[in-house]
Amino acid sequence: KIGISVYDQYDTFVSEMMKDFNDYATKKEEETGVAINIDTYNASASQSTQNSQVENMITEGCDVICVNLVDRTDPTAIIDLAEKNNIPVIFFNRELVEEDLERWTRLYYVGAQAFESGIMQGELAAEAFLTDQSLDKNGDGIFQYVVLEGEAGHQDAIVRTEYSVSTMIDSGVEGEKLGYAIANWNRAQAQTKMAQLMSQFGDSIELVIANNDDMALGAIDALKASGLTKDEWPAVIGIDGTVGLEAVKNKEMIGTVYNDKEGQADAMLNLAYELSTGSDLSDLNLIDGKYIRLPYARVTCDDVDSYMEGDTE
Ligand code: BGC
Numbered sequence: 351k352i353g354i355s356v357y358d359q360y361d362t363f364v365s366e367m368m369k370d371f372n373d374y375a376t377k378k379e380e381e382t383g384v385a386i387n388i389d390t391y392n393a394s395a396s397q398s399t400q401n402s403q404v405e406n407m408i409t410e411g412c413d414v415i416c417v418n419l420v421d422r423t424d425p426t427a428i429i430d431l432a433e434k435n436n437i438p439v440i441f442f443n444r445e446l447v448e449e450d451l452e453r454w455t456r457l458y459y460v461g462a463q464a465f466e467s468g469i470m471q472g473e474l475a476a477e478a479f480l481t482d483q484s485l486d487k488n489g490d491g492i493f494q495y496v497v498l499e500g501e502a503g504h505q506d507a508i509v510r511t512e513y514s515v516s517t518m519i520d521s522g523v524e525g526e527k528l529g530y531a532i533a534n535w536n537r538a539q540a541q542t543k544m545a546q547l548m549s550q551f552g553d554s555i556e557l558v559i560a561n562n563d564d565m566a567l568g569a570i571d572a573l574k575a576s577g578l579t580k581d582e583w584p585a586v587i588g589i590d591g592t593v594g595l596e597a598v599k600n601k602e603m604i605g606t607v608y609n610d611k612e613g614q615a616d617a618m619l620n621l622a623y624e625l626s627t628g629s630d631l632s633d634l635n636l637i638d639g640k641y642i643r644l645p646y647a648r649v650t651c652d653d654v655d656s657y658m659e660g661d662t663e
Contacts, residue, residue, distance in 0.1 A: 351387045352622050353407030354416040355400050357444060359392035361535065362564050362592050363611060364418055364443060370615035378623060386623070393420050401427040408435045413626035416618060419444045422505065429453050438625045442618055445505045451640055456625075460618045460642045464506045467589050467607045467646045468513025474605040474648055475514070475557060475587055476521035485585050487556050493523050495557035495584075496547045497530035498540050498565040507532075510561050510589060528555060533565045537593075540568025541575075548576060558586045563594030563606055570602050591649050591657050598654045605650045608657055613644035 354371075356364050368390060375386045389407065393400035397420040407415050408431060415437055419425055422444045429450065432439045438456035451457050479485050479493050486493070495515075500507035511530075518525050528551045531543035540560065547555065560566035566588030573583045580602075588594040591608035598606055617634070621642065624631050636642060649657055 351389070351410070351412045352414055352416060352626070353389050353391070353404070353410065353412035354418075355391040355393050355403045355407075356418040357393050357400070357420045358395050359390075363535075363562065363590050363609060366592055367443070367611040367615050370612050371619055374616050374619040378619060382623075384623075384627070393418075395420055397421045397424050401431075404428050404431055408432075408437055412437065414438050414440065414622045416440045416442060416622060418442055419446060422446050423503070425450050429457065432456070440618055440621055440625075442614065458621060458625075458636070458640050458642070460614050460621065461644075462609060462614070462646055463643050464509035465513045467506070467609065468510040469517045470607045470646055470648045471510065471559065471587055471589055471605075472514040472517025472519075473521060474607070474650065475559065475585070476518045476523040478585055478587075478604045479518075479523045479557075480521075484581070485556055487553065487584075491524065493518065493525045493557050494528055494551075494554050495525055495559055496528050496544075496551065496555050498543060498558065498560040498569060499530060499532045500535045500561040500565070502532055504535075506589075507561050511559065514559055525557075533568060535562050535564055537564040537568040537571070540565035541571040542568075544569040544572035545575070548572060553578075553582065555584045558584050560586065560588045563588035563590040563592050563597075566594050566603055566606070567597060570597060589646075591647075595649070595654055595658055598649060598651055599658070601651055605648065608647040608649050610644040610646065614642075617642045617644065 379386050391403040400420050425446045433454045440458045442460040529547050533540035533543045558569045566586050569586050585604045588606040591606050594606040597603040
Protein backbone atom coordinates (compact mmCIF):
# COMPACT_ATOMS: atom_id res chain seq x y z
CA LYS A 351 0.00 0.00 0.00
CA ILE A 352 1.55 3.24 -1.20
CA GLY A 353 0.44 6.68 0.00
CA ILE A 354 1.30 9.71 -2.11
CA SER A 355 0.86 13.40 -1.41
CA VAL A 356 1.48 15.93 -4.19
CA TYR A 357 1.99 19.64 -3.53
CA ASP A 358 -0.58 20.63 -6.18
CA GLN A 359 -2.46 18.18 -8.34
CA TYR A 360 -2.88 20.79 -11.08
CA ASP A 361 0.87 21.14 -11.65
CA THR A 362 1.49 19.82 -15.17
CA PHE A 363 4.78 18.03 -14.55
CA VAL A 364 3.69 16.46 -11.27
CA SER A 365 0.32 15.30 -12.58
CA GLU A 366 1.90 13.76 -15.68
CA MET A 367 4.46 12.03 -13.49
CA MET A 368 1.64 10.65 -11.32
CA LYS A 369 -0.13 9.27 -14.36
CA ASP A 370 3.07 7.46 -15.36
CA PHE A 371 3.49 6.21 -11.80
CA ASN A 372 0.05 4.63 -11.89
CA ASP A 373 0.73 3.06 -15.29
CA TYR A 374 4.00 1.56 -14.06
CA ALA A 375 2.22 0.24 -10.97
CA THR A 376 -0.33 -1.56 -13.15
CA LYS A 377 2.51 -3.11 -15.16
CA LYS A 378 4.31 -4.14 -11.99
CA GLU A 379 1.17 -5.82 -10.66
CA GLU A 380 0.88 -7.78 -13.89
CA GLU A 381 4.55 -8.78 -13.76
CA THR A 382 4.69 -9.76 -10.11
CA GLY A 383 1.14 -10.77 -9.24
CA VAL A 384 1.43 -8.53 -6.17
CA ALA A 385 -1.51 -6.17 -5.68
CA ILE A 386 -0.40 -2.54 -5.48
CA ASN A 387 -2.74 -0.15 -3.77
CA ILE A 388 -2.15 3.56 -4.32
CA ASP A 389 -3.82 6.38 -2.37
CA THR A 390 -3.07 9.82 -3.81
CA TYR A 391 -3.73 13.01 -1.87
CA ASN A 392 -3.59 16.62 -3.04
CA ALA A 393 -1.96 18.94 -0.48
CA SER A 394 -3.31 22.00 -2.34
CA ALA A 395 -0.22 24.04 -1.51
CA SER A 396 -0.61 23.68 2.26
CA GLN A 397 2.20 22.08 4.27
CA SER A 398 -0.03 21.52 7.28
CA THR A 399 -2.59 19.75 5.07
CA GLN A 400 0.21 17.57 3.74
CA ASN A 401 1.39 16.74 7.26
CA SER A 402 -2.14 15.60 8.21
CA GLN A 403 -2.33 13.54 5.01
CA VAL A 404 0.85 11.71 5.95
CA GLU A 405 -0.56 11.06 9.41
CA ASN A 406 -3.65 9.65 7.76
CA MET A 407 -1.61 7.41 5.44
CA ILE A 408 0.14 5.95 8.47
CA THR A 409 -3.19 5.25 10.20
CA GLU A 410 -4.43 3.64 6.98
CA GLY A 411 -1.48 1.26 7.07
CA CYS A 412 0.60 2.45 4.11
CA ASP A 413 3.84 0.49 3.72
CA VAL A 414 5.65 3.38 2.10
CA ILE A 415 4.88 7.08 1.65
CA CYS A 416 5.85 9.28 -1.31
CA VAL A 417 5.94 13.01 -0.64
CA ASN A 418 6.13 15.90 -3.09
CA LEU A 419 6.78 18.50 -0.38
CA VAL A 420 4.80 21.73 -0.41
CA ASP A 421 7.59 23.53 1.42
CA ARG A 422 10.86 21.81 0.74
CA THR A 423 12.45 23.50 3.76
CA ASP A 424 9.85 22.12 6.16
CA PRO A 425 9.89 18.30 6.13
CA THR A 426 10.37 17.93 9.91
CA ALA A 427 6.84 16.90 10.90
CA ILE A 428 6.74 14.27 8.15
CA ILE A 429 10.18 12.87 8.98
CA ASP A 430 9.32 12.65 12.69
CA LEU A 431 6.03 10.88 12.02
CA ALA A 432 7.64 8.43 9.63
CA GLU A 433 10.49 7.60 11.95
CA LYS A 434 8.19 7.13 14.94
CA ASN A 435 6.10 4.64 12.95
CA ASN A 436 9.02 3.16 11.00
CA ILE A 437 7.50 3.86 7.57
CA PRO A 438 9.99 4.72 4.80
CA VAL A 439 9.48 7.97 2.89
CA ILE A 440 10.41 8.75 -0.71
CA PHE A 441 10.50 12.49 -1.34
CA PHE A 442 10.29 13.47 -4.98
CA ASN A 443 10.57 16.45 -7.36
CA ARG A 444 10.78 19.08 -4.60
CA GLU A 445 14.14 18.45 -3.01
CA LEU A 446 14.78 18.80 0.68
CA VAL A 447 18.25 19.77 1.85
CA GLU A 448 20.74 16.97 2.41
CA GLU A 449 20.86 17.50 6.19
CA ASP A 450 17.12 16.75 6.36
CA LEU A 451 17.44 13.63 4.19
CA GLU A 452 20.23 12.44 6.49
CA ARG A 453 18.02 12.67 9.56
CA TRP A 454 16.87 9.07 9.33
CA THR A 455 18.05 6.05 7.37
CA ARG A 456 14.75 5.25 5.63
CA LEU A 457 14.41 8.55 3.75
CA TYR A 458 15.00 8.76 -0.01
CA TYR A 459 14.81 11.28 -2.84
CA VAL A 460 13.88 10.76 -6.50
CA GLY A 461 14.37 13.61 -8.95
CA ALA A 462 16.93 15.16 -11.24
CA GLN A 463 19.94 17.44 -11.10
CA ALA A 464 18.70 21.02 -11.60
CA PHE A 465 21.94 22.44 -12.96
CA GLU A 466 21.97 19.91 -15.77
CA SER A 467 18.73 21.27 -17.22
CA GLY A 468 20.10 24.81 -17.03
CA ILE A 469 23.25 23.79 -18.89
CA MET A 470 21.26 22.11 -21.66
CA GLN A 471 18.90 25.05 -21.98
CA GLY A 472 21.86 27.44 -22.24
CA GLU A 473 23.48 25.25 -24.91
CA LEU A 474 20.29 25.17 -26.96
CA ALA A 475 19.86 28.94 -26.73
CA ALA A 476 23.47 29.54 -27.74
CA GLU A 477 23.27 27.13 -30.67
CA ALA A 478 20.13 28.81 -31.92
CA PHE A 479 21.67 32.27 -31.69
CA LEU A 480 24.89 31.20 -33.42
CA THR A 481 23.12 29.44 -36.28
CA ASP A 482 20.13 31.71 -36.92
CA GLN A 483 21.05 35.35 -37.46
CA SER A 484 17.44 36.44 -37.54
CA LEU A 485 17.28 35.90 -33.75
CA ASP A 486 19.56 38.88 -33.27
CA LYS A 487 16.84 41.35 -34.15
CA ASN A 488 18.81 44.54 -33.64
CA GLY A 489 21.98 42.99 -35.10
CA ASP A 490 24.19 44.04 -32.17
CA GLY A 491 25.63 40.54 -31.68
CA ILE A 492 24.14 40.35 -28.17
CA PHE A 493 21.23 38.12 -27.11
CA GLN A 494 18.83 40.38 -25.15
CA TYR A 495 16.78 38.16 -22.86
CA VAL A 496 14.13 38.05 -20.17
CA VAL A 497 13.62 35.22 -17.67
CA LEU A 498 10.36 33.70 -16.45
CA GLU A 499 11.16 32.03 -13.16
CA GLY A 500 9.47 29.25 -11.20
CA GLU A 501 8.57 29.47 -7.51
CA ALA A 502 11.01 31.42 -5.39
CA GLY A 503 12.93 28.96 -3.25
CA HIS A 504 12.39 25.93 -5.52
CA GLN A 505 15.68 24.14 -6.26
CA ASP A 506 14.85 24.09 -9.97
CA ALA A 507 14.11 27.79 -10.35
CA ILE A 508 17.25 29.61 -9.24
CA VAL A 509 19.67 26.94 -10.39
CA ARG A 510 18.17 26.57 -13.86
CA THR A 511 18.35 30.31 -14.51
CA GLU A 512 21.89 30.59 -13.25
CA TYR A 513 23.27 27.72 -15.33
CA SER A 514 21.26 28.55 -18.40
CA VAL A 515 22.68 32.05 -18.60
CA SER A 516 26.27 31.10 -17.66
CA THR A 517 26.31 28.25 -20.20
CA MET A 518 25.04 30.50 -22.94
CA ILE A 519 27.88 32.90 -22.21
CA ASP A 520 30.46 30.08 -21.95
CA SER A 521 29.27 28.88 -25.35
CA GLY A 522 30.34 32.16 -26.88
CA VAL A 523 27.13 34.18 -26.85
CA GLU A 524 27.04 37.50 -25.15
CA GLY A 525 23.80 37.97 -23.24
CA GLU A 526 22.08 41.02 -21.82
CA LYS A 527 19.41 40.56 -19.19
CA LEU A 528 16.58 43.02 -19.72
CA GLY A 529 14.34 41.80 -16.93
CA TYR A 530 12.76 38.86 -15.17
CA ALA A 531 9.55 37.89 -13.45
CA ILE A 532 8.47 35.10 -11.12
CA ALA A 533 5.52 33.20 -12.57
CA ASN A 534 5.44 30.17 -10.22
CA TRP A 535 5.58 27.49 -12.96
CA ASN A 536 2.20 28.72 -14.11
CA ARG A 537 1.04 29.46 -17.65
CA ALA A 538 -1.54 32.15 -16.85
CA GLN A 539 0.82 34.00 -14.51
CA ALA A 540 3.54 33.83 -17.15
CA GLN A 541 1.25 35.34 -19.77
CA THR A 542 0.52 38.33 -17.51
CA LYS A 543 4.19 38.77 -16.59
CA MET A 544 5.30 38.46 -20.20
CA ALA A 545 2.79 41.10 -21.27
CA GLN A 546 4.29 43.42 -18.63
CA LEU A 547 7.84 42.70 -19.77
CA MET A 548 6.80 43.42 -23.35
CA SER A 549 5.26 46.73 -22.46
CA GLN A 550 8.49 47.61 -20.67
CA PHE A 551 11.03 46.36 -23.21
CA GLY A 552 9.01 46.22 -26.42
CA ASP A 553 10.65 44.48 -29.34
CA SER A 554 14.11 44.58 -27.81
CA ILE A 555 13.41 41.19 -26.23
CA GLU A 556 15.17 38.56 -28.37
CA LEU A 557 14.95 35.55 -26.07
CA VAL A 558 12.58 34.32 -23.38
CA ILE A 559 14.21 31.85 -21.00
CA ALA A 560 11.45 30.03 -19.12
CA ASN A 561 12.18 27.72 -16.18
CA ASN A 562 9.48 25.34 -17.43
CA ASP A 563 7.27 24.65 -20.44
CA ASP A 564 4.04 25.97 -18.90
CA MET A 565 5.62 29.40 -18.49
CA ALA A 566 7.10 29.24 -22.02
CA LEU A 567 3.57 28.68 -23.31
CA GLY A 568 2.34 31.58 -21.17
CA ALA A 569 4.93 33.77 -22.94
CA ILE A 570 3.66 32.52 -26.30
CA ASP A 571 0.08 33.31 -25.25
CA ALA A 572 1.21 36.88 -24.58
CA LEU A 573 3.04 37.07 -27.92
CA LYS A 574 -0.04 35.85 -29.75
CA ALA A 575 -2.23 38.36 -27.94
CA SER A 576 0.18 41.19 -28.78
CA GLY A 577 -0.54 41.03 -32.49
CA LEU A 578 3.16 40.62 -33.40
CA THR A 579 3.72 38.35 -36.38
CA LYS A 580 5.56 35.13 -35.68
CA ASP A 581 8.82 36.28 -37.26
CA GLU A 582 8.79 39.29 -34.95
CA TRP A 583 8.62 37.05 -31.88
CA PRO A 584 11.61 36.52 -29.63
CA ALA A 585 12.99 32.98 -29.38
CA VAL A 586 11.26 31.08 -26.56
CA ILE A 587 12.83 28.16 -24.69
CA GLY A 588 11.47 25.95 -21.92
CA ILE A 589 12.22 22.94 -19.74
CA ASP A 590 10.21 19.73 -19.01
CA GLY A 591 9.13 18.39 -22.39
CA THR A 592 5.48 18.37 -21.33
CA VAL A 593 3.13 20.95 -22.83
CA GLY A 594 6.06 22.51 -24.73
CA LEU A 595 6.63 19.59 -27.10
CA GLU A 596 3.85 20.61 -29.45
CA ALA A 597 5.23 24.17 -29.56
CA VAL A 598 8.73 22.86 -30.32
CA LYS A 599 7.29 20.76 -33.12
CA ASN A 600 5.54 23.70 -34.75
CA LYS A 601 8.56 25.98 -34.14
CA GLU A 602 6.92 28.37 -31.70
CA MET A 603 9.67 27.35 -29.28
CA ILE A 604 13.32 26.82 -30.24
CA GLY A 605 13.62 23.91 -27.83
CA THR A 606 13.00 22.42 -24.43
CA VAL A 607 14.83 20.14 -22.02
CA TYR A 608 13.23 16.83 -21.24
CA ASN A 609 12.65 16.29 -17.51
CA ASP A 610 12.36 12.51 -17.39
CA LYS A 611 9.02 12.05 -15.68
CA GLU A 612 8.74 8.46 -16.94
CA GLY A 613 12.17 7.58 -15.56
CA GLN A 614 11.42 9.28 -12.25
CA ALA A 615 8.01 7.60 -11.95
CA ASP A 616 9.49 4.20 -12.78
CA ALA A 617 12.37 4.63 -10.33
CA MET A 618 10.00 5.76 -7.58
CA LEU A 619 7.67 2.82 -8.17
CA ASN A 620 10.53 0.32 -8.08
CA LEU A 621 11.95 1.85 -4.94
CA ALA A 622 8.51 1.92 -3.27
CA TYR A 623 7.99 -1.71 -4.28
CA GLU A 624 11.32 -2.89 -2.90
CA LEU A 625 10.81 -0.94 0.33
CA SER A 626 7.32 -2.41 0.82
CA THR A 627 8.31 -5.97 0.07
CA GLY A 628 11.46 -5.79 2.18
CA SER A 629 13.73 -6.71 -0.73
CA ASP A 630 17.22 -5.43 -1.11
CA LEU A 631 17.84 -2.15 -2.84
CA SER A 632 21.17 -2.99 -4.41
CA ASP A 633 19.84 -3.22 -7.98
CA LEU A 634 18.48 0.31 -7.80
CA ASN A 635 21.88 2.05 -7.84
CA LEU A 636 21.03 4.56 -5.15
CA ILE A 637 23.52 7.39 -4.87
CA ASP A 638 24.79 7.58 -1.26
CA GLY A 639 22.14 4.97 -0.45
CA LYS A 640 19.44 7.64 -0.73
CA TYR A 641 19.19 9.42 -4.07
CA ILE A 642 17.95 8.49 -7.52
CA ARG A 643 18.49 11.18 -10.14
CA LEU A 644 17.42 10.79 -13.74
CA PRO A 645 19.26 12.65 -16.50
CA TYR A 646 17.68 15.44 -18.55
CA ALA A 647 17.82 15.51 -22.37
CA ARG A 648 17.85 18.27 -24.98
CA VAL A 649 14.87 18.47 -27.30
CA THR A 650 14.65 20.43 -30.57
CA CYS A 651 12.35 20.14 -33.55
CA ASP A 652 14.77 17.56 -35.00
CA ASP A 653 14.06 14.97 -32.33
CA VAL A 654 10.83 16.18 -30.75
CA ASP A 655 8.78 13.40 -32.36
CA SER A 656 10.42 10.74 -30.26
CA TYR A 657 9.25 12.57 -27.12
CA MET A 658 5.66 13.13 -28.19
CA GLU A 659 2.85 11.23 -26.42
CA GLY A 660 3.15 7.48 -26.51
CA ASP A 661 6.71 7.40 -27.84
CA THR A 662 8.68 7.98 -24.69
CA GLU A 663 8.46 4.58 -23.02
C1 BGC B 1 9.18 21.19 -13.06
C2 BGC B 1 8.07 22.18 -13.05
C3 BGC B 1 7.13 21.87 -11.90
C4 BGC B 1 7.89 21.82 -10.60
C5 BGC B 1 7.00 21.42 -9.45
C6 BGC B 1 9.88 21.19 -11.72
O1 BGC B 1 10.88 20.22 -11.71
O2 BGC B 1 10.11 21.50 -14.06
O3 BGC B 1 7.35 22.14 -14.25
O4 BGC B 1 6.13 22.84 -11.84
O5 BGC B 1 8.95 20.91 -10.70
O6 BGC B 1 7.69 21.20 -8.26
